[in-house]
Every structure is written in structure tokens, then in C-alpha cells.
Amino acid sequence: MTENLLAELAQLTARTRQLQSLVPQVQGDGPFSGSDPDGAVSAEVDRDGTLTKVEVDTDWKSLISPDALGAAVRGAVVAAGAARMGFEAPTREDLAKDWSQVELTGELPEATPTPEDEEAVAEQVKAQRQVLDDAASRMTMAEAEESFLTQLDRLREVTSVLAEPGADTELVSENRMIRLTLNPFGQVTDCHVESRWADRQSGRALSMAFAELLDQRP
Known part of the structure; x- marks a missing residue:
């Protein structure tokens, strides 16, 4: 040797050890819920952070515009993820940031071996x-x-x-009106909903559409 x-x-x-220390600790067994700042959408994630439920309020169009629905879903998912980790719900300013333009994969400082x-x-x-x-x-x-x-x-x-966990994947509804982007761990990082189609849907119909989409996961 x-x-x-x-x-x-x-x-x-x-x-x-350094990489493991970067992973926040989950607060309980879940499920964990959260909603967007306007209360138009609520979401639930399980202990692993996987999205299990999206509910759109029956009066959602009085709270947000149809072209803001995708962002509201993302905000609800982020809020549920924050609850999972024991964090406060994100503010509007947090949700407004374009996180795809934020460098999150920079060099970690050198890991110095300890006596342990x-x-x-x-x-x-x-x-x-x-x-x-x-x-x-x-x-x-x-x-x-x-x-x-x-x-x-x-x-x-x-x-x-x-x-380097891998690449993102997408879930697309059969009518191609909803698209969810998932990170390599199966957690939702983005959502797009076609606004003209959404404008003709009730909150119940949208909630059912999201349930059908989530059922497509392997």
C-alpha cells in the first residue's frame, strides 16, 4: 500500500463527506404542501421531493392571469419543497429570479481530509x-x-x-398543453402551461390534467 x-x-x-454535508435534512415524513404567493395553485411533494399533487383553485382566474399559471405552479412546488426542508416559503422576488442564469455548479473548495x-x-x-x-x-x-x-x-x-447527477427530463401532457421539467432527482424545476388553452379550463379540469400528467412518470 x-x-x-x-x-x-x-x-x-x-x-x-463534503458533498453529503451540502444536502439539507428533510423535516419529517411528509407529504409537504405549499402554494404560490397569490394562492391560485397548491402543490404537494413527498419525502423525496417528488411532486405528487397539483391543485388549481376553482377561482384561479380571479387571482392570476392564464399566462401566469405555469409560474404559479412552479411557485407552489418551490414552496412545498421549502416546507420539506423546514424553510420559509419563497417571496415573489425569489420566484422572479431566472435561476437558469445563476451559476450553481461552481468549483467546491478543496476538501481537506480531517484526522477522522x-x-x-x-x-x-x-x-x-x-x-x-x-x-x-x-x-x-x-x-x-x-x-x-x-x-x-x-x-x-x-x-x-x-x-454530476445527470441531465433534466421533461413530462409533456398528451395534448401538449402542459410541460414539466424535472431535474435528475425527479423534482420539478419548471412548468409551462399554454395560456390560451388554460383560459378555457376550470380549476378542477386543470387539477385533473396535472394528475394525469404526473401519472405518466415511470
């Missing part, structure tokens, strides 16, 4: 050495080394997935 490999293991342990990280690595190495000793009669040293390096590659993959 080289010092470089031990140092890399400690660095990976520190980076994994190094101790954890030492314990892992000790356990791995025991595995190697136990396996000595069943595999060559080259095979044992390959097994250990495979485990190290898996740890690298975990940190990579946390840092």
Missing part, C-alpha cells in the same frame, strides 16, 4: 488487509490488488454521481 493511495483514499473520503477521515481510511485499509489475508489462499496477489482497486473505482463513481 503506497502513501499516495492512502492519501487519495483520505481525499475521496473528505470529498464524499484519515482514521476511517486506516480502518478501511486494516479491514481490506484482513480480506486480502483471508483470500491469500484463493487468489494471487495481483488478483487481490485488482479487487481492491475495483472498490476504489466504485468510491470514485459515488463522488462523481454526487457532483
Whole structure:
């Protein structure tokens, strides 16, 4: 076991801990609800932050204009997500920001291994050495080394997935009047509703349309 490999293991342990610390803690089991600032739309998300319900008020057109419906849905979803994390509901100013233009993927500061990280690595190495000793009669040293390096590659993959989770996807209604954008974790980040179509719909009809759309998810 080289010092470089031990140092890399400690660095990976520190980076994994750093990434995990960025994830807020969920407040309870849910469901969690929220509404847009005008009260035209309410939404519910589950413990994982997945949208489970959208309800449009029966008198929604007296509260917002049809072309504001998509933004109201997004606002309700954001408010429900905030409740899930124990945060206050977002303000109009928060919802007005174009978050797609805000850089959220900047470089994280270098993760410096702590004594606890190094101790954890030492314990892992000790356990791995025991595995190697136990396996000595069943595999060559080259095979044992390959097994250990495979485990190290898996740890690298975990940190990579946390840092770069993947691409957004879209849900589109059958009549193509509603479009929801989902992040890689299945959480809604945007909503578009065709305003001329929405203007002819009741709150109940819109709520049913969203329910049918959400049922399309795998």
C-alpha cells in the first residue's frame, strides 16, 4: 500500500463527506404542501421531493392571469419543497429570479481530509488487509490488488454521481398543453402551461390534467 493511495483514499473520503454535508435534512415524513404567493395553485411533494399533487383553485382566474399559471405552479412546488426542508416559503422576488442564469455548479473548495477521515481510511485499509489475508489462499496477489482497486473505482463513481447527477427530463401532457421539467432527482424545476388553452379550463379540469400528467412518470 503506497502513501499516495492512502492519501487519495483520505481525499475521496473528505470529498464524499463534503458533498453529503451540502444536502439539507428533510423535516419529517411528509407529504409537504405549499402554494404560490397569490394562492391560485397548491402543490404537494413527498419525502423525496417528488411532486405528487397539483391543485388549481376553482377561482384561479380571479387571482392570476392564464399566462401566469405555469409560474404559479412552479411557485407552489418551490414552496412545498421549502416546507420539506423546514424553510420559509419563497417571496415573489425569489420566484422572479431566472435561476437558469445563476451559476450553481461552481468549483467546491478543496476538501481537506480531517484526522477522522484519515482514521476511517486506516480502518478501511486494516479491514481490506484482513480480506486480502483471508483470500491469500484463493487468489494471487495481483488478483487481490485488482479487487481492491475495483472498490476504489466504485468510491470514485459515488463522488462523481454526487457532483454530476445527470441531465433534466421533461413530462409533456398528451395534448401538449402542459410541460414539466424535472431535474435528475425527479423534482420539478419548471412548468409551462399554454395560456390560451388554460383560459378555457376550470380549476378542477386543470387539477385533473396535472394528475394525469404526473401519472405518466415511470
